[in-house]
Amino acid sequence: xxxxxxxxxxxxxxxxxxxxxxxxxxxxxxxxxxxxxxxxxxxxxxxxxxxxxxxxxxxxxxxxxx
Amino acid sequence: xxxxxxxxxxxxxxxxxxxxxxxxxxxxxxxxxxxxxxxxxxxxxxxxxxxxxxxxxxxxxxxxxxxxxxxxxxxxxxxxxxxxxxxxxxxxxxxxxxxxxxxxxxxxxxxxxxxxxxxxxxxxxxxxxxxxxxxxxxxxxxxxxxxxxxxxxxxxxxxxxxxxxxxxxxxxxxxxxxxxxxxxxxxxxxxxxxxxxxxxxxxxxxxxxxxxxxxxxxxxxxxxxxxxxxxxxxxxxxxxxxxxxxxxxxx
Numbered sequence: 001x002x003x004x005x006x007x008x009x010x011x012x013x014x015x016x017x018x019x020x021x022x023x024x025x026x027x028x029x030x031x032x033x034x035x036x037x038x039x040x041x042x043x044x045x046x047x048x049x050x051x052x053x054x055x056x057x058x059x060x061x062x063x064x065x066x
Numbered sequence: 067x068x069x070x071x072x073x074x075x076x077x078x079x080x081x082x083x084x085x086x087x088x089x090x091x092x093x094x095x096x097x098x099x100x101x102x103x104x105x106x107x108x109x110x111x112x113x114x115x116x117x118x119x120x121x122x123x124x125x126x127x128x129x130x131x132x133x134x135x136x137x138x139x140x141x142x143x144x145x146x147x148x149x150x151x152x153x154x155x156x157x158x159x160x161x162x163x164x165x166x167x168x169x170x171x172x173x174x175x176x177x178x179x180x181x182x183x184x185x186x187x188x189x190x191x192x193x194x195x196x197x198x199x200x201x202x203x204x205x206x207x208x209x210x211x212x213x214x215x216x217x218x219x220x221x222x223x224x225x226x227x228x229x230x231x232x233x234x235x236x237x238x239x240x241x242x243x244x245x246x247x248x249x250x251x252x253x254x255x256x257x258x259x260x261x262x263x264x265x266x267x268x269x270x271x272x273x274x275x276x277x278x279x280x281x282x283x284x285x286x287x288x289x290x291x292x293x294x295x296x297x298x299x300x301x302x303x304x305x306x307x308x309x310x311x312x313x314x315x316x317x
Contacts, residue, residue, distance in 0.1 A: 019152060022148040030140060030270050033271060034274045037275055053144065053148070057151060060152050
């Protein structure tokens with residue numbers, strides 16, 4: 001059990017690290033860009049994706065994800 | 067050589083360099099306290115284990131659809147890159163202590179000196195510390211090399227950057243024989259974070275079907291935009307009034 005917990009903790013630290021917002025925000029950024037790309041605003045997808053990425057970074061810096 | 071290719075070599079070289087500097091600190095501390103043979107065997111074993119990880123990952127993804135792979139790679143790079151960028155912004159703005167290799171070395175040395183040395187061919191405590199240090203620091207680099215290589219369908223460029231870094235940092239460490247505190251680690255990590263986020267955005271976007279107007283040329287443009295945003299955030303967070311709102315005091 002100790003080893004399973006340790007293994008799980010290792011991957012949690014490796015992927016999530018200090019900020020859970022970033023671990024969730026990265027997939028959310030792509031899902032949002034995908035939705036924009038499949039909508040009538042598809043030409044905006046190449047702008048939307050970097051903007052969402054920057055937004056994710058801003059949210060993670062505002063704290064709250066200790 | 068395209069923009070993308072140059073940036074792949076640069077990103078993997080820089081990422082590997084900073085992780086190598088951190089691993090070198092641990093290996094030096096083990097070598098000085100528990101013997102160089104132990105430190106060397108631990109390092110080589112860890113490097114072999116990392117090679118197996120990259121090889122196994124590389125073989126396991128050969129049948130995955132390239133667009134799915136790009137999305138997966140994009141997500142991984144975004145997560146790692148944004149983590150590096152976030153830490154770098156907090157460090158540059160003074161809200162998080164800067165990474166100090168000299169003090170980490172002193173702490174490692176003190177901890178290792180308190181553990182008795184076993185006079186055998188290999189001192190297992192020293193071996194484990196050395197192996198863990200190199201393996202854990204190297205794992206992130208292994209993922210970067212893997213993701214860059216997997217996305218391009220060939221590992222040559224990302225491996226070149228990583229091997230160059232291993233050679234350069236090992237050579238410097240062998241000559242100076244002390245922790246590489248003068249390497250501007252915080253600045254390099256900032257740059258690597260920006261590059262990883264730029265690559266992650268570009269490749270993930272390609273996987274989703276986003277049409278990048280500038281094709282490969284989008285990557286340096288994204289890097290510049292992210293760099294400017296990061297610089298602006300550092301300036302903003304440096305202001306006394308901004309500090310309390312930003313929270314985050316980490317170890």
